[in-house]
Amino acid sequence: MNNKIGDVATELGISVDTLRYYEKMNLLGQVPRNHNGVRHYDDHLLTRIRFILHAKRMGFSLYAIKELLVFRDQPNNVKPQVRQMIQSKLVELDQQIEDLSQLRDQLRSLTMACEGSTEQDCPILKEFEK
Secondary structure, three states: OOOHHHHHHHOOOOOOOHHHHHHHHHOOOOOEOOOOOOOOOOOHHHHHHHHHHHHOOOOOOOHHHHHHHHHHHHHOOOHHHHHHHHHHHHHHHHHHHHHHHHHHHHHHHHHHHHHHHOOOHHHHHHHHHH
């Protein structure tokens, strides 16, 4: 099956510009074109794009995804490297969760300070000035 760029974008819920950017970043390899220059995406490319989108949802940057694609394309003896990438991502996510938990606690505290305040000025806005 050969799909045009607009069909692929619609099917995958992304923009045509995103597909062009992935091509420019060399994440897709050579995208075949017809004699008029129209891109055609076969099942192999669709699978590759789905891989990219899934990795993005998992929080990987396009540069990390490029590395994952190399591992995917040359899968021999790459498990340790892929596992290390995933472990690094887990550490990063744990830190983000901790940071977000602290932010949530600060916002709750500010909200409670606002509810209990008898001042005319908003204590939340005053806190933001600090």
